[in-house]
Amino acid sequence: MIGQNIKDLKYSEQEIVKKRNAIRNKFMLKSENVSTGNIKCMSNQDIKILFDLYDEEFFKSYFRDNFKESITFSLSTRMTTAAGKTMYSRKIKLLEEIEKTYEIRMGIKFFFQYYKVERDKIVSGINTKDSLEAFQIVFEHELCHLIEFHLYSESSCKKRRFKTMVNDIFAHTEVHHQLPSQKEIISLDYGFKIGQNVCFARENKKYSGFIYKINKRATVMVKDKKGTYKDGEGNTYSKWYVNFEQLV
Ligand SMILES: [Zn+2]
Known part of the structure; x- marks a missing residue:
């Protein structure tokens, strides 16, 4: 698969749910920290595992085979509004060589605090059943930011292009979360x-x-x-x- 085609991937809702569940089950087997749907501990390595599983299931291993730029995965305990964040930077070097780097950062507190409030926890329009599912859906949102940054060097989840892509690939109907905040x-x-x-x-x-x-x-x-x-x-x-x- 070539770069431009990645944004045109489209799955039915049924396929998406099946893929998301397959990733969940494989992830719980591979992760050293997460073995149930209730996240109690996580490491940067876990996000890398999740990323590779998404690449395989949803992106036909596009990232493994074609993406040579560097991606960092991190967890933050200081994020208070967004539950995930994707950053992109370009360094222009001598001889016009451009070095692009990406980082996906997840606000881990939102998932640790998932059970502190009893009400529906809707993420991107999906009513999540546990903190692992919420984590996956926030991560899916960030993956779409990564694709936009990769293809267009800019990304905004407020714009139509993003909303179409996130709906086609992951069946998200919204671009925000209703996870319990510290407040x-x-x-x-x-x-x-x-x-x-x-x-x-x-x-x-x-x-x-x-x-x-x-x-x-x-x-x-x-x-x-x-x-x-x-x-x-x-x-x-x-x-x-x-x-x-x-x-x-
Ligand atoms: Zn966003």
């Missing part, structure tokens, strides 16, 4: 919501305000005449970062 888990654990009135103490003084943002800590806006933040009604506020345990 959702924290606010569920503590029962706090944005906009909620809260109190906290600092150096023996009590403050009250409202939750403006939720991250690892809550951002609380406290009415303060000397504050530098203003709302539409002219009230001024100071901004505080407070651990959830300290809020009441």
Whole structure:
């Protein structure tokens, strides 16, 4: 198979489900870390194993046989919005030789936290049954970014070209995920919501305000005449970062 043809691959939904399942079963046999659908541990090597399986099942070993550029696979615990990310860079060298490198990075926390919230976890329009299936579908999305970068040196999942390809090859109907985020888990654990009135103490003084943002800590806006933040009604506020345990 030649490069340009890879984007024109098209499978029926039935074929896709069969291939995805075949990959899942082979992966659980080959991986040293994952033996069930519940991911508890993963290494960069696991992503390489998954990549080779996808290449064989979906891409007719195109990458093994034709792709001579370098791809790195990595796991990140710091990704908070995207569950996967594909990066591409070009280095132009002497004699106009161009060196292209690619990296697929997976936000592993999303998959470790998969079971922390009880609700449907839809990824790319597919209602996933476990964290391994969610991982595969995010990875499939990233594979389409890789193909676009490879063929066109640019990629966007907001554009029609990407949406068509990801639907033809993997039957994805959307380009985003609804996996539990750190924010959702924290606010569920503590029962706090944005906009909620809260109190906290600092150096023996009590403050009250409202939750403006939720991250690892809550951002609380406290009415303060000397504050530098203003709302539409002219009230001024100071901004505080407070651990959830300290809020009441
Ligand atoms: Zn994307």
